[in-house]
Amino acid sequence: MSVVLACDLGGTSFRAALVDREGEARATHVIQGPTTRDRLGWSEIDPADWWRALIEAASALREAEPTLFSKIRAVAICGVTRTQVFLGRDGEPLRHAITWRDARAERSVDALSATLPQDHPERAQINAFHPLARLAWLRDEEEACFRRVTTILDPKDFLNFKLTGQRASDPISMARLAAAAAPAADGRSLLDAIGAPRSILPELREPTADVARIRDDLPAPFDSLAGVPVICCSTDTWAAVAGLGxxxxxxxxxxxxxxxxxxxxxxxxxxxxxxxxxxxxxxxxxxxxxxxxxxxxxxxxxxxxxxxxxxxxxxxxxxxxxxxxxxxxxPLLFLPYLQGERTPYWDPSLRGAFIGLxxxxxxxxxxxxxxxxxxxxxxxxxxxxxxxxxxxxxxxxxxxxxxxxxxxxxxxxxxxxxxxxxxxxxxxxxxxxxxxxxxxxxxxxxxxxxxxxxxxxxxxxxxxxxxxxxxxxxxxxxxxxxxALAAISRDLAALARQSGALPGVHGPLFTFGD
CATH class of the missing domain: 3.30.420.40 (ATPase, nucleotide binding domain)
Known part of the structure; x- marks a missing residue:
């Protein structure tokens, strides 16, 4: 019996399984985390934590099913998107990845939009969660890092790169960045407008295409899988939708x-x-x-x-x-916007509420x-x-x-x-x-x-x-x-960005402005 190594890099866990030709998971291993580094408006993670999780999960599967592990025919990893891993020329991450929760670009979106080509079809899609807004934030706040970025990858693409040495992604995962890299009628792209080279977009391949084969210089347990093909795959959502039929x-x-x-x-x-x-x-x-x-x-x-x-x-x-x-x-009503909201509002400042208590x-x-x-x-x-x-x-x-x-x-x-x-x-x-x-x-x-x-x-x-x-x-x-509550949510979120003191058990948190 042969199997494939299927992995799902999620928001709060990493899952891996040996799955046979009938779709049955013969062995599964789940790792909680890696932990994001979050604070108000910020959310980052060290890409090395994902690599360690992949090695740990694969090692556990080999220990549980050594014979099946030796019969892996391919590796496919799906994963979270709207998360950017910034690689330098040497293939090392230049900083922690910016995750899907991060809203730091919110304050600069309006100013950014004003500088973009008016007729570019992707311009209307720009918000605080868009990769272009994240890049513009990096340019403005960490210019030295911005100038060294040679490739932007999704988390699953980073793991594929670690396995194969090949920088590649798929058109679904990179839809927004690819759209930003496409030229408008005047020949300018949105990447051009912020001073980023179009070459930061990795080579795009179909989800079922090979990225490359596993390198022969990797640590255990992947040393035993040298030459096994790594399939490009796509986002965790796309893969899960296929898994749901x-x-x-x-x-x-x-x-x-x-x-x-x-x-x-x-x-x-x-x-x-x-x-x-x-x-x-x-x-x-x-x-x-x-x-x-x-x-x-x-x-x-x-x-x-x-x-x-x-x-x-x-x-x-x-x-x-x-x-x-x-x-x-x-009944009670609950607005579930505890971390702002993406689809369909794309507003990091929305907040949750119980109504009618x-x-x-x-x-x-x-x-x-x-x-x-x-x-x-x-x-x-x-x-x-x-x-x-x-x-x-x-x-x-x-x-x-x-x-x-x-x-x-x-x-x-x-x-x-x-x-x-x-x-x-x-x-x-x-x-x-x-x-x-x-x-x-x-x-x-x-x-x-x-x-x-x-x-x-x-x-x-x-x-x-x-x-x-x-x-x-x-x-x-x-x-x-x-x-009724959207405007109040935004005003409350704005207060948190002002300096001052709101009394609390552990001392001042912030103060309201005039």
Whole structure:
């Protein structure tokens, strides 16, 4: 029996598995972290931590299944995007990677936009999370580093580079940077406008194409895999959508891990305000990544159980207990913007809120509101995509850690008023990476063929008409709450950037300006 080594570099964990030709994970290893270095508006990580995680995970798999490990036919790594690794000429990272959460470029976006070619099609997409804005920030704040950047890679591309020595990526992962590198009618690109060479864009290859073969000078356990092909693969979202079987026209996908990602697949390209329209190699994705999601549940548990160690099993058990408690007749609303929001608002200054609290509300009411608030945002994205495409999605394929909770599955079905389907595979990202690897080595002709052969759907949750009608009314209040509180959120975020003293137990935090 031969296998592929499939890896999923996520926001808060690194997962690896040996997956056979039937899509079965024969051995799996999960590493929590690496830990991001976060503070107000900042989020960075040392790329070397990802390399150490890959070595640790692969070593654990070889120890668990030495015979299978020796029969690896290919390696495929999917991973988080909207995260930039800056390489110098020698191939070493010039600084810590800037992660998807980082909002430092927010303050300079307006000034940046004013300097860009007015007729460039990518100009309207520039926001604090765009790679061009991150590059402009680097130019303004760390000019010496900016001048030394020769290549920008996504995290999974960095690992592929470490394995092979080849700097490459795929058109999905690099969609925004590639668009910024493309010339407008006058021949200027957005990269030209900020003084960055177009050569910082790596060579782009199809997700199922080889990057190169594993080098022969690597540490264990990769010393035993010299010559094995490394497949380019793509983002963790794209791979997980393949692992859900949702790379099909008319399907929606919802990946709920640390953060939510929601989108609609279509053979025709559509455009909608705040949604990313990306060519997913034969299908178009209309949607994008959020900034909040299942991690919001962990945040709630940390408030309700301060000081306790939070890990997936206790979070799941505590959530079940909260959801089984009696619910107050008056529902709560929750705006889930604890870290700002990307799709569809692209506003780092949005903030979360519980709305409608009364004295009878308990912890269970808060839990219901958190799950519903995230699902309401899913519906916002879905409705924008459907309106742009002119048709309804047929079903939502739901995966990630949150998909293990049957109550959340039903909430999403009732709020979105579409069937929600979950797969057998508990890790769609790993299965998707395996699908890419097996296609890359020629076991399947296309990703679509591999998806139909290896993805096995399981439970289907139909919308309940009574609950859907009630949620329709609550959704209207949710939208009104978003509009009413957006300006207040921005003002609160602005206060945190001012100097001064707000009294606290541990001394002054900041002061309000005049």
């Amino acid at each position: 949702a790379l099909q026209d008319g399907f929606a996908y919802n990946i709920s891990g640390t953060t939510e990602v929601f989108g609609v697949m279509s053979e025709e390209r559509g455009f909608a305000d705040g949604l990313m329209s990306v060519d997913w190699r034969g299908l178009f994705q209309l949607g994008g990544p959020g900034q909040n999601g299942a991690d919001t549940v962990a945040w709630l548990m940390s408030l309700l159980h301060p000081g306790d160690a939070i890990s997936p099993p206790p979070v799941a058990a505590r959530l079940d207990a909260l959801l089984s408690a009696r619910r107050d007749p008056q 009364n004295r009878a509300h308990g912890a269970g009411d808060l839990a219901w509101a958190v799950l519903e608030g995230v699902a309401f945002l899913n519906r916002v994205v879905m409705e924008r995509a459907e309106s742009a495409l002119g048709r309804r999605v047929s079903e939502i394929r739901f995966g990630g850690g949150a998909a293990s909770n049957p109550i959340w599955r039903q909430i999403k079905a009732d709020i979105c008023e579409r069937p929600v389907v979950t797969p057998v595979a508990p890790e769609p990202g790993l299965l998707g990476a395996a699908i890419v690897a097996w296609t890359g080595v020629g076991e399947f002709l296309t990703i679509s063929d591999a998806q139909h052969a290896l993805v096995k759907a399981t439970r289907r949750y139909e919308p309940d008409p009574t609950r859907a009608a009630a949620y329709r009314k609550l959704f209207d209040l949710y939208r009104r709450s978003e509009s």
